[in-house]
């Protein structure tokens with residue numbers, strides 16, 4: 001059971017007003033708010049242990065290094081990875097996917113090869129592959145999305161071939177809320193020896209993820225979407241693959257030995273972490289993961305599913321309401337359109353009522369094209385949201401409707 005009122009007190013921002021109205025924050029898929037313990041962890045790190053990591057022999061540098069490495073181990077444990085060498089700190093999911101696309105393509109992809117993505121990907125799991133496809137000449141194949149907002153699994157099976165060198169897929173759609181059958185996708189791909197990368201930006205904050213149990217070869221997520229700070233994220237990669245992949249960026253930290261003739265690279269994960277890392281970010285991310293674990297991901301998933309079901313039952317009572325994405329398997333996101341009201345008009349007017357939702361294409365333009373819509377209004381939930389807030393959203397939509 002979630003004690004929402006107690007949890008809300010941990011998040012200072014939830015107590016504020018906008019336009020003289022209590023804030024109803026329903027934009028959690030874009031970024032989550034931060035509990036006081038995360039804010040304190042950032043402040044504490046700068047007040048008491050700030051020093052550059054890994055390169056210093058002095059006390060503070062060692063302490064900061066120990067804290068950063070403990071944070072790496074926390075991430076490892078949180079997602080069920082085998083070793084800390086498989087946990088690469090990045091700026092977020094976007095950088096994780098760019099690193100992956102760049103290094104994987106350089107190591108493994110050539111003309112005639114194929115990489116499979118899906119029709120519901122965020123741009124950060126499309127564009128990095130397009131950039132590399134332009135360099136190495138491989139082809140992108142796209143799993144179609146059904147009218148319900150699910151992946152067409154028959155089409156996916158038929159797409160797999162000897163040319164397929166990687167499948168890169170989102171775990172949860174940031175627009176439709178669909179939870180994709182990632183285990184099944186991985187089994188199908190692995191039965192042909194094809195590795196699978198998973199964009200976990202919208203799954204890790206909401207459902208228990210165990211990368212070993214799933215069998216994922218790569219898994220990416222962002223700290224700021226799981227109550228941690230901005231500017232920190234993770235790419236998990238299976239050691240055997242990461243070892244064969246070249247560095248993404250060059251500079252300090254990622255080397256073993258540099259001469260003008262030849263440079264050798266550091267061991268995992270440092271080979272992929274050039275330059276001063278965001279060690280404060282990683283320390284605060286670990287605090288966020290501790291916070292989430294203390295509540296419990298099963299408890300979180302159950303409560304957020306309840307909120308989602310409640311939202312759908314409330315919103316579908318509004319005449320003219322059209323929910324975009326109707327999979328049975330969903331998580332924490334509801335996208336919708338109402339009559340002919342443009343999503344940005346709806347979002348702007350809801351904002352005046354203190355309700356923060358996101359509108360537009362949600363960095364998934366090909367999915368908007370598939371659905372034949374310019375964009376949606378998206379309400380996305382966290383364990384600190386309440387049914388009363390969903391009532392406020394529903395009343396707000398009714399009010400906006402009356403204005404049109």
Ligand code: PLP
Nearest residue numbers: 092093094122124174199201222
């Ligand atoms: N992938 C998905 C499914 C997302 O929802 C997002 C962000 O909304 C991203 C990737 C990109 O995450 P970030 O902007 O934190 O790098």
